[in-house]
Amino acid sequence: MNDNTQREMACQELVEVITDYLEGTLAELDRARFETHLASCRACQEYVEQMKALVRLTGKLTVRSLEPQTVDSLLGAFRRWRDSKTGL
């Protein structure tokens, strides 16, 4: 289909397939090309580390909690729902 499979991976291709690589969905041959390139490219090594660092940091973002009045109104709805059930 294309001749990419024959060539060494270029940096510009690596940055486009990095998510497939990290997700474990990169095809066998491309994974080998990825790893071969990575072994000899300092800039791409740094790029991969940056992506991994990003994913780690994103995982540490705190999930915002609901506004207290939203929780109150949901609890109100819950109690009305519960009471309507027991009233049946």
Added chain:
Amino acid sequence: MTPVAQISSAEADLIDRLRGGDEAAFVCLVNAYSESLRRLALAFVPIEAVAEEVVQETWLAVLTGIARFEGRSSVKTWIFKILANRAKTRALREKRTINFSELDHPLERDEPAVNPARFLPASHPTWPGHWAGPLDTWSASAEDAVVGRETMDVLQRGLDRLPPAQRVVVALRDVQGWPSAEVCEVLHLSEANQRVLLHRGRSRLRGVLENYFKDNA
């Protein structure tokens, strides 16, 4: 074939408690999922107030629907599907459908992970497509132990500003830690399209951090 998703005993217990009117079980669910529900709603309708309403409607639908919940998917997936359906309906009504486009057709538009100007041209005799210059090295500064509040705020703002479809996928996958299969099911995405959105969102966020560390080196 076995069913796609079988609910765990912990989930079955949670459902029993909800059906029995256990307030703590409801609060636990609300606290666990409301923020991701809000993010998902925003991906469809980019109006905070409407997203909040859709989340509230979703919880009410959960309460009225819990008696009929059959456990064919996990409780979480079920709740998020309710949200997605309602948010879509609402978005159509608000005529803000533009935000669906990237969810439905992520490949219609090309979006390079890195500005092409950062690479040597394809015509370069020895290094086509290689980095034109060295990359700033900041990955070590992004180690958890040394990352301060300011960096996390920059990252949060970057996430908030992602195009909606990318934002919701990154939020569900990387902030909430969902497996890709669940994200695909709730958003009706193929695995491939989910990865495209994740890739674009992460690539943009990497650029945000790169700029931040460059300015604060």
